[in-house]
Amino acid sequence: GAVVSQHPSRVICKSGTSVKIECxxxxxxxxxxxxxxxxxxxxxxxxxxxxxxxxxxxEQGVEKDxxxxxxxxxxxxxxxxxxxxxxxxxxxxxxxxxxxxxxFGQGTRLTVV
Amino acid sequence: xQRVTQPExxxxxxxxxxxxxKCNYSYSGSPELFWYVQYSRQRLQLLLRHISRESIKGFxxxxxxxxxxxxxxxxxxxxxxxxxxYCALDRTIIQxxxxxxFGQGTRLTINx
Numbered sequence: 001g002a003v004v005s006q007h008p009s010r011v012i013c014k015s016g017t018s019v020k021i022e023c024x025x026x027x028x029x030x031x032x033x034x035x036x037x038x039x040x041x042x043x044x045x046x047x048x049x050x051x052x053x054x055x056x057x058x059e060q061g062v063e064k065d066x067x068x069x070x071x072x073x074x075x076x077x078x079x080x081x082x083x084x085x086x087x088x089x090x091x092x093x094x095x096x097x098x099x100x101x102x103x104f105g106q107g108t109r110l111t112v113v
Numbered sequence: 114x115q116r117v118t119q120p121e122x123x124x125x126x127x128x129x130x131x132x133x134x135k136c137n138y139s140y141s142g143s144p145e146l147f148w149y150v151q152y153s154r155q156r157l158q159l160l161l162r163h164i165s166r167e168s169i170k171g172f173x174x175x176x177x178x179x180x181x182x183x184x185x186x187x188x189x190x191x192x193x194x195x196x197x198x199y200c201a202l203d204r205t206i207i208q209x210x211x212x213x214x215f216g217q218g219t220r221l222t223i224n225x
Contacts, residue, residue, distance in 0.1 A: 001158075032210040041122075043199065043215045044157075093157070095211070102211035104157040 002028045002098040006105035013084055013112055021079045021108045023050075023094030029074035030096035035067075038091040038107075050077040050094075084112040115140050115204045119216035126190050127224050134185040134219045136174075136200030145203040146183040147213070148174055152196045160185075160198070170194070190223045197221075 003026040013019045023033055031052045036044040048069055049057040056069035066088075068080040077096075081088050093107045116139040126132055138144055148160040161169045163176040163183060174185045183200060198219050205212035 034210075034212060036215075043217045044213075046212065046214070049210075049212060095213075097210045100211070101159055102213060106156045 001101070002026075002096075002103045004094060004096050004103045004105045006092075006094055006108050008108060009106060010109045011111070013110070015085055015112055016083055018080055018082045019084055019110060021081075021092055021094075021110070023077045023079070023096070023105050025075045025096045025098075025103075028096075028098045030077075030098070031074060033071065033077040033094055033096045034102075035069065035077075035079050036093045036095065038093060040091075044093060047079075047092075050079075052077075081110065084110070086112045088112050115202055115214045117200050117202050117214050117216035119198075119200055119219050121219045122217065123220050123222070125222040125224060128192055129189050132185075132187045132190045132194065132221065132223075134198050134200075134221065136183045136185065136216055138181050138183060138200075138202050140181075140202055140204075144176070146174075146176060147201045147203065147211075148172070148183075148185050149199045149201055149215075150196050151199070157199070192223045192225060195221060195223045 005024045007022045033050040035047045037047050038044045047062045050069045050071040052071045058064045071077040089112045094105045095102045118137045146163045149157050150160045151157045172187045200216040201213040203211050
């Protein structure tokens, strides 16, 4: 199957700083990628749709100025958590689809201290 | 609104016993439903989708539109089936992309 890779797997940052998470489709191109957030012992919640060459589409309640998404190429989408606060600590997962199947990254655990 | 409900957070059965993980959905159109599995320390991966009507690792799931359910079943559980299972509904309008709504997940434990 196709591979989606996220980097970093874990990151700890200080409150008030920004952190960037990368999502790459390694062996296929993806014009659309999705970013999800998973709280402890909770389900995955869709945050936004990342569109190559155009603006991301955010779900209701997701602050687009806090969670900046850039889909600069057909294999890379980045999520930047700006001015991070402890409540932004979570597990962030991206996905991209090939042949109508969604493939998920391994996730990034963000801890804001 | 689209919604997926998995009523059981935890499910524990003995090896060799039948397993059923429940999933109910709410969707106004014609749903496309999936089961995803996450084994320990691994990423989320597709187990099966309703349109394929296939059996994967002994698991099957039938879409029941009357009951708005998509329960996952296996007649004889194996220890390697222990994992987190998510039922998901595709709400995308983008061709070829899966914009998924997930249920809360059920942690299945198979006891030896």
